[in-house]
Amino acid sequence: MNLQRHCLSLALVSITSLCVAQAANGATILVFGQNGTAQTVTATTNGAQTQTTISGSDIAVTLTALENGAPGTQAFLDFTFTSTGAASTNMGNNDQNYSGVFTITSTAAPGGVNYLSGNFSDLASGSIGGNQLTVGAGTPSDVVNFTSSVITSLNLERSLSIAFTNVIPALAICNTTLCGFAASVAGNFSANLPVTVPEPASLLLFGTALASLAASRRLRRGRQ
Secondary structure: OHHHHHHHHHHHHHHHHHHHHHOOOEEEEEEEEEOOOOOOEEEEEOOOOOOEEEEEEEEEEEEEEEOOOOOOEEEEEEEEEEEOOOOEEEOOEEEEEEEEEEEEEEEOOOEEEEEEEEEEEEEEEEEOOOOOEEEEEEOOOOEEEEEOOOOOOOEEEEEEEEEEEEEEOOOOEEOOEEOOEEEEEEEEEEEEOOOOOOOHHHHHHHHHHHHHHHHHHHHHHHHO
8 A cells, every 4th residue: 555655646746747847937028119209109990980990000119128139129010900899988997809910020011020920809908088008918818829030939828918108189989989099109928938848857757657556556456
């Protein structure tokens, strides 16, 4: 019985070692801010004021953090975010669901090196009458997809947060959607580090545990 308990403990230790070896850790992969304070972002509503599109083209930005790249890298941001439902008022905020695409590249148009591109679907929220709106999304509950020719940490869980500041006029709802505005932009993105392959020592420990457990069971049956 003591041998069997020892084998079970060994098996649990080895399984824990494998889980630890394969655990993924979240990490910031890119942070950007636009160059200057100009209102580079435009939000426009359709004629019926039932949908809003927030967009920016060839916005010059500085990458203050970049996995596998140097802080201070200059790039260009292009994006289009479109509302996917009616705006609502919740606890002092104006909320509205959005989906969209973005690219952060080394040259305008976009072109050159793809520092980070992707698409998402989630919520935009900002204080009623305020001058800031944040678009945020995170997996696994939301849709967030990334591609990059520089960054290697693109695994789940992925998340993004895009902040529109200096929003003028102040946030308000027109009919069933956010009213149009102009703004500045900054943002950050994160994702899990690549999953680590189990170490040989962990695999050996796991195999030894299974073999010991099988031997103890044979020994126990032989005594019966």
